[in-house]
Amino acid sequence: MSFSTGFLVKEPGMLSLIQDAGRFGSFNIGLTNGGPIDLQAFQWANRLCANELNATAIEISIGGLALIAQVDTTIAVTGANMSLSINHTNKDLWRSYAIKAGDLIELGFASEGIRSYLAVAGGFTIKESFGSTATVCREGVGGLVGDKLKKDNILPCASQRRKTNLVLPEQFRPRYCNDVVLRTVPSYQQKNFSSFQQRLFYSSDYTVSKSFDRMGYRLTGKKITGDIEGILSEGICQGAIQIPADGQPIVLLNDRQTIGGYPKIGAVISIDIAKLGQLKQGDKVRFEPISMEQAHNCFHLDLSYFNRKKLNVCD
Numbered sequence: 001m002s003f004s005t006g007f008l009v010k011e012p013g014m015l016s017l018i019q020d021a022g023r024f025g026s027f028n029i030g031l032t033n034g035g036p037i038d039l040q041a042f043q044w045a046n047r048l049c050a051n052e053l054n055a056t057a058i059e060i061s062i063g064g065l066a067l068i069a070q071v072d073t074t075i076a077v078t079g080a081n082m083s084l085s086i087n088h089t090n091k092d093l094w095r096s097y098a099i100k101a102g103d104l105i106e107l108g109f110a111s112e113g114i115r116s117y118l119a120v121a122g123g124f125t126i127k128e129s130f131g132s133t134a135t136v137c138r139e140g141v142g143g144l145v146g147d148k149l150k151k152d153n154i155l156p157c158a159s160q161r162r163k164t165n166l167v168l169p170e171q172f173r174p175r176y177c178n179d180v181v182l183r184t185v186p187s188y189q190q191k192n193f194s195s196f197q198q199r200l201f202y203s204s205d206y207t208v209s210k211s212f213d214r215m216g217y218r219l220t221g222k223k224i225t226g227d228i229e230g231i232l233s234e235g236i237c238q239g240a241i242q243i244p245a246d247g248q249p250i251v252l253l254n255d256r257q258t259i260g261g262y263p264k265i266g267a268v269i270s271i272d273i274a275k276l277g278q279l280k281q282g283d284k285v286r287f288e289p290i291s292m293e294q295a296h297n298c299f300h301l302d303l304s305y306f307n308r309k310k311l312n313v314c315d
Helices: 039-048 188-192 195-203 270-277 292-308
Strands: 006-012 015-019 057-061 065-069 073-079 084-086 089-091 096-099 104-107 115-120 154-156 165-167 179-186 206-212 216-220 240-242 250-252 264-268 284-289 312-314
Touching (some): 006 104, 039 057, 039 073, 039 115, 039 165, 039 270, 096 165, 104 115, 179 270, 188 264, 195 284, 264 270, 270 292
Antiparallel strands (some): 006 154, 015 057, 057 115, 065 104, 073 096, 073 115, 084 089, 084 104, 165 312, 179 264, 206 216, 206 284, 216 250, 240 264
């Protein structure tokens, strides 16, 4: 099924990308997973629209997106604190709204966090590329043409207005700050870092440098030194913390390369990636070691908590 109408991109913003939950099973051909940096906010946007959690939505980094609706539908915006307006009337985030054809939806620029998610009832109807609609610009795959949104793009979707609008109560919404602790599972390569270097790493504050994007966050702070500077290239997981020759950690994210040759002191657990991905230059990061078993417990507790949270019906 194809759609010739949906939303017209009036202003694309700084960096707006079509994303579903990600592209998996293609690492063997060099394609990374992509998908939303803040998976929690992405899933809440879809849940507020009564969608499947994997439904295709838009990730808006920094802000500035403006859309004109061409169908009657329902939308929701979650994530970073970006001002939202519909037909120049300010609206709250973390809830869904009925939209009519001709309505203007505008997002301002983020004041807390940097990434927001706009979902539409039924999801955007985008052709899959290698099993996913997730956009990875470096690889030129996903989205409309493997690139960020541009002015006058049409984002196709069906006319599916939901019967009720939903809101996530304020006490359940994440809080975005500029100082986070990232729980980290030590790597098998931690043996290449002395006990002193490991203690130094886990007791130091790091600052987000100007070099951060969807591939990864380069941090600045205490130099960490291992007994090797490189390894044979091997697969890299999301959240891997590489220690290059300059000793400044790099945390790899969704659009990372699939293999790499820097030693890794550990990996940030998946549910903490969202915290890192909402930071900007100058924000602070600390690392806290946890075991694999603790990481599993954190993941399942977080999933259970998400599933138990109830949405309220609103006008």
